[in-house]
Every structure is written in structure tokens, then in C-alpha cells.
Amino acid sequence: MKKLLSGVAFAALLTPLVAGAQKKCGHEYLMDKIYADPGMRATYEQHKKLAILKDEAAAKSTQSTAAYEIPVVVHIVLNQSQINSIGGTQGILKRIDSQLVVLNRDFQKMNGDSTRIPAVFKPLYGNANILFSLAHRKPNGTSTPGYEIITTSQSAFNGLGGTIGSQFACSNVKYTATGGAAAWNTAKYLNIWVCNFTDNQLLGIAFPKYLVTDFFLPAEEMGVVINYQAFGKRTIPTVTNDPYISGIDKGRTTTHEIGHFLGLEHIWGEQPNCSDDDGINDTPQQDDANGGCPGQNTVYANCTSSAGGEMWMNYMDYVDDGCMVMFSKGQVTRMHTTYPSTLTPDPSIFQWPTELLSVELENQFDVYPNPTNGKININFATAPGTLQRIEVTNVMGQKVYEQNATPNTAIYNIDISDKSKGIYFVQCQFSEGKVTRKIVVE
Numbered sequence: 001m002k003k004l005l006s007g008v009a010f011a012a013l014l015t016p017l018v019a020g021a022q023k024k025c026g027h028e029y030l031m032d033k034i035y036a037d038p039g040m041r042a043t044y045e046q047h048k049k050l051a052i053l054k055d056e057a058a059a060k061s062t063q064s065t066a067a068y069e070i071p072v073v074v075h076i077v078l079n080q081s082q083i084n085s086i087g088g089t090q091g092i093l094k095r096i097d098s099q100l101v102v103l104n105r106d107f108q109k110m111n112g113d114s115t116r117i118p119a120v121f122k123p124l125y126g127n128a129n130i131l132f133s134l135a136h137r138k139p140n141g142t143s144t145p146g147y148e149i150i151t152t153s154q155s156a157f158n159g160l161g162g163t164i165g166s167q168f169a170c171s172n173v174k175y176t177a178t179g180g181a182a183a184w185n186t187a188k189y190l191n192i193w194v195c196n197f198t199d200n201q202l203l204g205i206a207f208p209k210y211l212v213t214d215f216f217l218p219a220e221e222m223g224v225v226i227n228y229q230a231f232g233k234r235t236i237p238t239v240t241n242d243p244y245i246s247g248i249d250k251g252r253t254t255t256h257e258i259g260h261f262l263g264l265e266h267i268w269g270e271q272p273n274c275s276d277d278d279g280i281n282d283t284p285q286q287d288d289a290n291g292g293c294p295g296q297n298t299v300y301a302n303c304t305s306s307a308g309g310e311m312w313m314n315y316m317d318y319v320d321d322g323c324m325v326m327f328s329k330g331q332v333t334r335m336h337t338t339y340p341s342t343l344t345p346d347p348s349i350f351q352w353p354t355e356l357l358s359v360e361l362e363n364q365f366d367v368y369p370n371p372t373n374g375k376i377n378i379n380f381a382t383a384p385g386t387l388q389r390i391e392v393t394n395v396m397g398q399k400v401y402e403q404n405a406t407p408n409t410a411i412y413n414i415d416i417s418d419k420s421k422g423i424y425f426v427q428c429q430f431s432e433g434k435v436t437r438k439i440v441v442e
């Protein structure tokens, strides 16, 4: 039985679709494609068996599961009118920041709405212990804020297919030749692409590692792609330029897709009936997706009529963002057994580069007067496009002043005349790296 969804599909003959109930995830398309081909299906079923065996071995092991920190790069790939529609660069930054907060709560068992978990499922509430942090180094070692904004000429990307690469899972957004953005080393970074989909019912799609190892698809497509109107969390109270898909405004599409990226299936399995399940030992067997936002104590009978019914409040079902509130412990085990073969930790990615860079950068600006009474001018020959931040530190390395770069600004006036006399360092952080100048305050 397909709760709410089928009812809405039927009602659609008479009335427009209810926005909150039309959500769709590209994982279904991938599975349809795999199940339609006997060879691919056999390969997938073998993959699933092995994943279950790994889970069982992990459950028996006494090894503690340390926290994982995953470096994230967000590729925003939108055209100018889409960028404007969500509040320009500021709107984009708000979405990225709020999305990271949501992920870190959901994957660390810290989401406040976990109070909605019914008593019968509370003992199964799992802590994935995964921390997501924006990358501070690009693959070539230079600095990055952890995102890039690509203004594309494309108004939408074919979410399920593509014309380049694997032609799976929104491949066009992953290549510059088709108006997208190339992945950063997918062995080390979690790449999140944010774009508009041609199919406006599609919320997101994941490309997990097994597509590379088992089906020989290109590794440079690993990651998740998210509908830009489902990315981040809506500001409350609602502000202008905050257009989200109704009900899909709490950042849970990205939580769900990263679940797929780390080896999870939809909670009902791959077939819309009770003939299969998700291969996770503690999620009740469920026939199909649930949608909308069921009342907290709603019980939908599951395939085995066990207590509590279906775990529709799970992140891997299709309910609205405000109603999906948990991963189970069994799902956490699956994510932990999938992680090591998916990403190779590289802690240096989280550190800002500190090395001095090219002479060209060194000569790009003057800091004067020096010595100074504390009122300092920083003059750039031309407004530096890659300047991100200016900081002043004392000889102890303590920050005494900081400001973010302002677009199209060539002159910065800094006042640290209230600080004690002595030696200070003015640091200009460019995307290419940091340049430091010593000044003396007298």
C-alpha cells in the first residue's frame, strides 16, 4: 500500500499536485534501471549480500567506532536568475551554513525534533557520529571556503540521466563541458552539487561508491546532487528570497541522499511490495514509501505486523522534512561499514594553507604607514577578486582584528589603535593562500 502518495497521484487527475507529497529521489530510478537488467540485478544483489555480511561482522566486533570527519565541497551550479531568486551570494551562503548545521545534528543524534520518535522505536535511534566540515584546501593544496558558485548558462539539468560520462545520476552537472562543475577528488571529498532539475519533482540523487566498484561507472561522479529548492533550511521567520519546495525546507533531502551515498537503501527496499527489504536488521519490513506528514502516533502496519508498524519517521522514507527524524542503529552500522571503502581520510583538507605563495601575490598590495599609530591602510593595485579575509594577529598568534573581504574593494582601512604597542601581523587570506606582513604599532 502506498500511503498518501497514491492518493495524491489519484487526486492529481482532478487538482494540482500537493507540493509536499510529490517528492521523489533518484535512487528509485537507479534501482529501476539495475533491476530491469538481469546481469546488473545479480551484481547488485551480490553487493547487498556482502554489505549485510559486513554489517554482521561489525556488529560482533568490539571495536569502537570513532567519529568520522568528512570534508565537504559544495558546487552551486545555477543560472543568474536562479541565484537571484534565492537571495544572491548571501542567500547561497545562508543555505550552505544551515545545511551543514542540519547534517551535523542529524548524523550525530542531536536533532531536536527526535522527540517525535515513537516510544517503540526510541531504543533504535542511532548515532552515526559523523561530522561534516567544509573543506579548506582544494585538491591542489590552495585555500577554499569549501564551496564554489558556478553561474551556468543551463536553466536545468536532467536529474536522472545526462549526455556525458555515465549518463546516470545527473552526470551533466558534474562536467564543465556541459555547464556543470567538475568534482574534487572523490576519494577524499564529499562532493555536493546543487542545481535545478529538469524534472521538478526530483529532490536529489546520490552516486555511491558501489556504482564505481561494481558497475565500473566513473569515480569522478561520486557524491550527491540536490535540488536547489530543497537545499539548506528555511529561515524562520520566513524572509524574502527563501523559496523552498513546500514541506521540503529543513535540509533533510541532503541527509537522505548522504544516507544513500553511505550505503543505505530506501527503508522499504527496492521493490514496492513485501518481497524484499532494505537489508538492515532493525528497520521493520515495509512495502512502500510514505509521504506527507503523518501524525506523531500514526501506526501503519508493516509487512510482519510487528509493534510500532512502519518506521515512517526514518530519514530514508519519503515523509516531509519535518517528519523524518532518525537513522536506526542498524543503518548507522551500514554507514560505518560503507565509509572506509568510500572515502580516505585526509585531515589536511580541514586546515587553511599557511605557506607563502607567489611573488605576484606578495606584490599585490601595500600596508602603510609602517611603523603606525594603529591606523593602517591596505591598498591593492586593483580590487582583489580572490581576497577572502583580512586578519591581524599579535606576536602570540592571537587574533586582534578580522574582517571579510568586500567585493570590488581595493582599499581597506583598519584601526587597531586601541591595542598595545608592539609587533603585529597583517594577514590577507586569498583563495590561493595567505600573505603576511609585519607591522609595528608605536
Ligand SMILES: [Zn+2]
Binding pocket: 025, 026, 027, 028, 256, 257, 260, 266
Ligand atoms: Zn532516496
